[in-house]
Every structure is written in structure tokens, then in C-alpha cells.
Amino acid sequence: MxxxxxxxxxxxxxxxxxxxxxxxxxxxxxxxxxxxxxxxxxxxxxxxxxxxxxxxxxxxxxxxxxxxxxxxxxxxxxxxxxxxxxxxxxxxxxxxxxxxxxxxxxxxxxxxxxxxxxxxxxxxxxxxxxxxxxxxxxxxxxxxxxxxxxxxxxxxxxxxxxxxxxxxxxxxxxxxxxxxxxxxxxxxxxxxxxxAFDLGEPATNLEKKSDIVFCGNAGRLQLIPTLVEAIAKFLEQGGNLTFTFVGSGVNADKLRELALKYEQVSYLGYLQPDKASRIVAEHRWALLPLKDEVTKYAFPSKSTSYLIANCRILGICGPDTSLARWITENGHGISVAPEVDQIVTVLWQIQLDEVHVENPNKESEQYxxxxxxxxxxxxxxxxxxxxxxx
Known part of the structure; x- marks a missing residue:
């Protein structure tokens, strides 16, 4: 039976x-x-x-x-x-x-x-x-x-x-x-x-032409309003880092408005994974924002794609979360609390080359x-x- x-x-x-x-x-x-x-x-x-x-x-x-x-x-x-x-x-x-x-x-x-x-x-x-x-x-x-x-x-x-x-x-x-x-x-x-998505070639072969990228769902969990406010404040203060956003979601309009207001910001909308991955690999830093509570129930899927793309990771989350520990303890980048002024301070540190991450994609082959x-x-x-x- x-x-x-x-x-x-x-x-x-x-x-x-x-x-x-x-x-x-x-x-x-x-x-x-x-x-x-x-x-x-x-x-x-x-x-x-x-x-x-x-x-x-x-x-x-x-x-x-x-x-x-x-x-x-x-x-x-x-x-x-x-x-x-x-x-x-x-x-x-x-x-x-x-x-x-x-x-x-x-x-x-x-x-x-x-x-x-x-x-x-x-x-x-x-x-x-x-x-x-x-x-x-x-x-x-x-x-x-x-x-x-x-x-x-x-x-x-x-x-x-x-x-x-x-x-x-x-x-x-x-x-x-x-x-x-x-x-x-x-x-x-x-x-x-x-x-992560397979780039088809080592990311170290690709030129890092841009500064900071966000790729993924611009949803309710990704702290997009806080991130948008921080970037706007940084740019109003005279910051000149470039920001690229790839993806869609309920907060896509906020990203679109930010891109229309500042020439240093680009919003590309949703792209197929192969094209999105290559764009990510052209950036030095990648943004990984996530509400603290969510880290008990999920882990951002784009984290491994950032490593494969040889990006340093800027996590926006509380210091006691699994996401912050994963970023800092593994030497993948740095994390900052999800507060506008603290994010702005870190962006200035990145612009002034005061943040050093030795080998952001070490052991990336495991992903x-x-x-x-x-x-x-x-x-x-x-x-x-x-x-x-x-």
C-alpha cells in the first residue's frame, strides 16, 4: 500500500x-x-x-x-x-x-x-x-x-x-x-x-566605477525612508559619493524621487539578476539595510551577492543583530545604527577614505x-x- x-x-x-x-x-x-x-x-x-x-x-x-x-x-x-x-x-x-x-x-x-x-x-x-x-x-x-x-x-x-x-x-x-x-x-x-548569482567571471576583473549600490526589494523592511533621508542630508551637506538603486517595491517611488532631485543618485528599477549583478560589481560599497526585528526571522538574500561582487558592505542595523555580527566579525564591511545622523557620519567617513576593509569577499566561494x-x-x-x- x-x-x-x-x-x-x-x-x-x-x-x-x-x-x-x-x-x-x-x-x-x-x-x-x-x-x-x-x-x-x-x-x-x-x-x-x-x-x-x-x-x-x-x-x-x-x-x-x-x-x-x-x-x-x-x-x-x-x-x-x-x-x-x-x-x-x-x-x-x-x-x-x-x-x-x-x-x-x-x-x-x-x-x-x-x-x-x-x-x-x-x-x-x-x-x-x-x-x-x-x-x-x-x-x-x-x-x-x-x-x-x-x-x-x-x-x-x-x-x-x-x-x-x-x-x-x-x-x-x-x-x-x-x-x-x-x-x-x-x-x-x-x-x-x-x-548568490554567478557572475561568470571573477568580480576582481571588473572595474569599480561607482561608489555605493543598493540592490533588492525596496520594501517595508529595508528602512528605505531612513536611508533616503540620510542620503539627502549627506548630499545637501556637499557630499559627492554616487548612489545606485536597483530593484522595486512599495518604496520605489521614494527612490525615484531621490534620483530626480540629486544627480549623484540613479534609480534603475527592477533588472534581471545577471544584469543587476554586473552593475553591483561595478561599485565599491553595497547597502544592506534591515529592521532589527526582522533579523530573527530572515537574512537578506543580497548579502552573498554583494560578496561575490567584491563589494564592501555597509549594514544599516543594530549592533547586536546577526546581520551586524556577520558583517563585522567576518570582515565583510561595517554596520551603523539605523539613525539618520549616524548614517550621514559613516557616509562622510567613506568619502574621506577613513573606513578600511581589507578583504571584503574572502571565502566568497562558499556562497x-x-x-x-x-x-x-x-x-x-x-x-x-x-x-x-x-
Missing amino acids: FKKKYDLAIINRSFWPDNKILGEAKLRLAEEMSRNYRVCVIAQSALNLQQEARDKNRGKGIRFFSSKSRSNSSSHLLLRIADAFVFSPYVFLSLCRARPKHVYVSTNPPVVVPFIAFLYCFIFRAEYTYHLQDIHPEITNIIIPINKLLFGLLRKIDNIAIRNAREIITLSEDMAHFIRLRSKAKIPIHLITNP TIAQFVNRIVSILKPTNLRGDDF
């Missing part, structure tokens, strides 16, 4: 070819595991993933279960939520069809899909690895306050999924600590930082997609993916 058809199922709603960093990484993970195991992928895409993989000579031997996506990152929030709800029952049905021995599931989307993986594994006596790339519902509650009863229910559901996993993967010590504290889980927790895949493979392989039921 419970005979398994596949050794491993990889669940990630956004996938290759649309998601060019984590989606590409999950496809490479599937390809690597398929060398020795029977692997299927459960994802959501506007494309027929099985056909697309065949056309691009990717994913040989992998079975793709792909539900139709009708939204993207620029779609209305309600349409994106609807897509996520459609994906959830599709995941359970696909798992029942594939009957994998082991499931690798991440927080894409969060809470409900990992809980579905738990239900499948409970019913079919399988195991799963849970990769928390951010922690919900807490981080959602910061952006959009959730009804208290619903918040409590989602938290309980996620705690069940965490406690029953074979192991957990997450991004930082602060996130691991919060997971243990909230769920009371006593299972292994592995730390793996999200990968490549290849290393990310190798780390996850090393966790999944000891899970006895092949068993007596084959």
Missing part, C-alpha cells in the same frame, strides 16, 4: 527558469541527486516545466509536477495569494501520486505547504527535510498585521511541521535560536546561507550556487533515501 515510486521529492513553488538564483539552485540540486536517486520536483510555473527542461537539455531523468502559475512578482497581491492557495492542494495530490520516500520542502510558500509535507509523511510513513529560508507567520505579521487567532493557528501548524521534520535547514544562528525557542524542537538544525547545492546534498544523502520498499 505504501510502496514508494520516488526516492526524493523537491518542493519549491517558484522554480527555474523564472527564478534564476534559488530556482536554478533547486534544479541543480535535483539534477545532482538524480545521479543516484529517483527524483521528482513539485513546482508552479507558467511554463510546462517537463517540456522546458527537455528543450533546454536540463533535468534529465527528473519528473516535474508543475501546476499552472497565473502571477509573478509584479502581480497584485491577491492574485499571488490565490496562486499559493491553488498550489497547496496540488502539492498534496502530487505527493500522493509520486509517493516519495523523502521530501525536501522550503518556505516557498510558507507554513501551509510544509504542513502538507508533514501530513503526507505521516500518512505514508516517509520523512522530510524542512528548509526555513524565512520564518512565518512572524515576518508576514511585521509587514501585514495578522488576526491574533489566525496568527496563533499558523504558528502552531508551523511548529508541528518543524518538530516532525528529520532535520531543519535555515540561514543564521539567530533564526536557528528562534526556531528552537518557538517550536521546542530537538532535531538537528543546519545553517546554509542562500547562494556560490554550486556550494549551496553541495551542502544540501551532504545533508540529504545520509537520510537513507533508498530502502526496503523498492
Whole structure:
């Protein structure tokens, strides 16, 4: 009755070819595991993933279960939520069809899909690895306050999924600590930082033509109003550093207005990862602003891309956060409290060349997609993916 058809199922709603960093990484993970195991992928895409993989000579031997996506990152929030709800029952049905021995599931989307993986594994006596790339519902509650009863229910559901996993993967010590504290889980927790986009050549070969860059989501968590005020004050005082902003989000208009007002500021909007990464690599410094509270539940994905691009990092966050410790203890750059006057002071120090960072991208090779895949493979392989039921 419970005979398994596949050794491993990889669940990630956004996938290759649309998601060019984590989606590409999950496809490479599937390809690597398929060398020795029977692997299927459960994802959501506007494309027929099985056909697309065949056309691009990717994913040989992998079975793709792909539900139709009708939204993207620029779609209305309600349409994106609807897509996520459609994906959830599709995941359970696909798992029942594939009957994998082991499931690798991440927080894409969060809470409900990992809980579905738990239900499948409970019913079919399988195991799963849970990769928390951010922690919900807490981080959602910061952006959009959730009804208290619903918040409590989602938290309980996620705690069940965490406690029953074979192991957990997450991004930082602060996130691991919060997971243990909230769920009371006593299972292994592995730390793996999200990968960066592969530039295709060493960043040291690229000329540093500009000063400071921000690349990523200009959302509610990235302290954009504080950053805009600080940059405007610095420029009004006669500062002449150049600033480049790449990305979109709810605060994009503030960045656009700043660029229109000051010639030293450029706002390029959203760019594809390959083009954005090359622009980042042309800058000496990169901005990494994040609300302190958020560092317990997430870690900025652009941090590794900045290192690969050989940028010094200017973190804007409290000194006691995991982000500040990661930047300063590893010699990647400096951090400053999210206060306008303190940011202005640091900008002047950078302009006057009073801040020295010896080797900002040391050990940056550990943040490549290849290393990310190798780390996850090393966790999944000891899970006895092949068993007596084959």
C-alpha cells in the first residue's frame, strides 16, 4: 500500500527558469541527486516545466509536477495569494501520486505547504527535510498585521511541521535560536546561507566605477525612508559619493524621487539578476539595510551577492543583530545604527577614505550556487533515501 515510486521529492513553488538564483539552485540540486536517486520536483510555473527542461537539455531523468502559475512578482497581491492557495492542494495530490520516500520542502510558500509535507509523511510513513529560508507567520505579521487567532493557528501548524521534520535547514544562528525557542524542537538544525548569482567571471576583473549600490526589494523592511533621508542630508551637506538603486517595491517611488532631485543618485528599477549583478560589481560599497526585528526571522538574500561582487558592505542595523555580527566579525564591511545622523557620519567617513576593509569577499566561494547545492546534498544523502520498499 505504501510502496514508494520516488526516492526524493523537491518542493519549491517558484522554480527555474523564472527564478534564476534559488530556482536554478533547486534544479541543480535535483539534477545532482538524480545521479543516484529517483527524483521528482513539485513546482508552479507558467511554463510546462517537463517540456522546458527537455528543450533546454536540463533535468534529465527528473519528473516535474508543475501546476499552472497565473502571477509573478509584479502581480497584485491577491492574485499571488490565490496562486499559493491553488498550489497547496496540488502539492498534496502530487505527493500522493509520486509517493516519495523523502521530501525536501522550503518556505516557498510558507507554513501551509510544509504542513502538507508533514501530513503526507505521516500518512505514508516517509520523512522530510524542512528548509526555513524565512520564518512565518512572524515576518508576514511585521509587514501585514495578522488576526491574533489566525496568527496563533499558523504558528502552531508551523511548529508541528518543524518538530516532525528529520532535520531543519535555515540561514543564521539567530533564526536557528528562534526556531528552537518557538517550536521546542530537538532535531538537528543546519545553517546554509542562500547562494548568490554567478557572475561568470571573477568580480576582481571588473572595474569599480561607482561608489555605493543598493540592490533588492525596496520594501517595508529595508528602512528605505531612513536611508533616503540620510542620503539627502549627506548630499545637501556637499557630499559627492554616487548612489545606485536597483530593484522595486512599495518604496520605489521614494527612490525615484531621490534620483530626480540629486544627480549623484540613479534609480534603475527592477533588472534581471545577471544584469543587476554586473552593475553591483561595478561599485565599491553595497547597502544592506534591515529592521532589527526582522533579523530573527530572515537574512537578506543580497548579502552573498554583494560578496561575490567584491563589494564592501555597509549594514544599516543594530549592533547586536546577526546581520551586524556577520558583517563585522567576518570582515565583510561595517554596520551603523539605523539613525539618520549616524548614517550621514559613516557616509562622510567613506568619502574621506577613513573606513578600511581589507578583504571584503574572502571565502566568497562558499556562497556560490554550486556550494549551496553541495551542502544540501551532504545533508540529504545520509537520510537513507533508498530502502526496503523498492
